[in-house]
Amino acid sequence: MRNGYKIIDMDTHVQPPLEVLEKYVDPSLRPRLKELDPYRRPSVGKDGVTRSRLNVGAIAYDRFPGQAPREEDQRPTPGGRHRYIRDYTAKAPNRLKSAAQVSGADVEWAVQEIRSLAHEKWLAAVWLHLPEGKPIDHPDFEPLWATLNELDLPLVHHSFFMEPPYFPGYRDIWGNTVVARTAAHPWGAARLCAYLILSGLFDRYPNLRAAASEVGHGWLPNWVIRLGFNNSYVTGVTPKLRYTPLEYVQMGRFRCAAEPFEGPAMTKACIEILGEDVLMHQSDYPHGQSFFPETAGEVMGWPIWSSFGEHALRKHMCDNAAKFLRLI
Structure with missing residues (x-):
């Protein structure tokens, strides 16, 4: 709550120390924990306790940036995370929510894992990690969409920029991490948005909806307008859709968490084009740009809300996310 407004933050990060995560590791991975020793970096907290984190060093974009997870790790790794999240959210199960993370390399297991978690109070969404080169509209994923x-x-989608799953064009950055x-x-989110719409998935599965966080939001109106034009201009390559890409977004089938650093002018333009039901508040805590715990107050203080009305601010700060995450 802030000044009488409910707030849902669509992008906060939990950063447990390695010593905590090791308690939840799948038995099949325990013999390999020593492989992490070269990357352990101990640090002393304010409470005087020494904890470890992993640091693999800087990634240069003039070479292949890291390695994708091993195939045999596709099940035990997310399984351990889900056990940790269950305990973490148990302190406030009606307030703390998360997404199940599943690998697109094993769709049968992904479906089983999602169904096994369906009763968990913390489960609010699913985050699919795609194998490199496999598109979101691949027929293998149909059982997942049906589920x-x-x-x-x-x-839900959260982009990365220096580790798998890689973003589109990651080999063509020319070496500059700022550009990367x-x-x-936005590249990763835009591609996802385009394929979810153009594939006809939203037409075949009426309850299916998607959102992206930590990707900005100013790109979205331009992208779906261009997507709609090109879908009508380049004919014969996509199934017939019931709506235009812009209309799917305006209907809330694809939503976006709004990054406060893009500011009030950009946010106002997005709402004017997309409507009040698309953007959702995020802080990106604990990253430096979050300005936590003042992020929500900063956004709520923007003068643009007087143009839209109090109901638009409530949607932005809470209601759109609550509807998307089936919390209401």
Whole structure:
């Protein structure tokens, strides 16, 4: 709550020390924990306790940036995370929510894992990690979409820029990390948005909806307008859709968490084009640009809300996310 307004933050990061995560590691991975020793970096907290974190060093964009997870790790790694999240959210199960993380390399297991978690109070969405080179509209994923549609669970996306799953064009950055981070997040979200719409998935699965966080939001109106034009201009390559890309977004089938650093002018333009039901508040805590705990107050203080009305501010800070995450 802030000044009488409910707030849902669509992008906060939990950063447990390695000693905590090791308690939840799948038994099949325990013999390999020593592989992490070269990357452990101990640090002393304010409470005087020494904890470890992993640091693999800087990633240069003039070479292949890291390695994708091993195939045999696709099940035990997210399984351990889900056990940790269950305990973490148990302190406030009605307030703390998260997404199940599943690998697109093993769709059968992903469906089983999602169904096994369906009763968990913390489960609010599903985050699918795609194998490199496999598109979101691949036929292999149909059982997954059917499951999300049945359980009324949304799909969420959070881009990366220096580790798998890689963003589109990651090999073509020409070596500059600033360019990589600037481009990575909206590129990844834009591609996802385009394929979810153009594939006809939203038409085949009426409960399926998706959202992206930590990707900015100013790109979205321009992208779906261009997508709509090109879908009508380049004919014969996509199925017939019931709506235009812009209309799917305006209907809330694809939403976006709004990054406060893009500011009130950009946010106002997005709302004017997309409507009041698309953007959702995020802080990106604990990253430096979050200005936590003042992020929400900063956004609520923007003068643009007087143009839209109090109901638009309530949607932005809480209601759009609550509807998307089936919290209401």
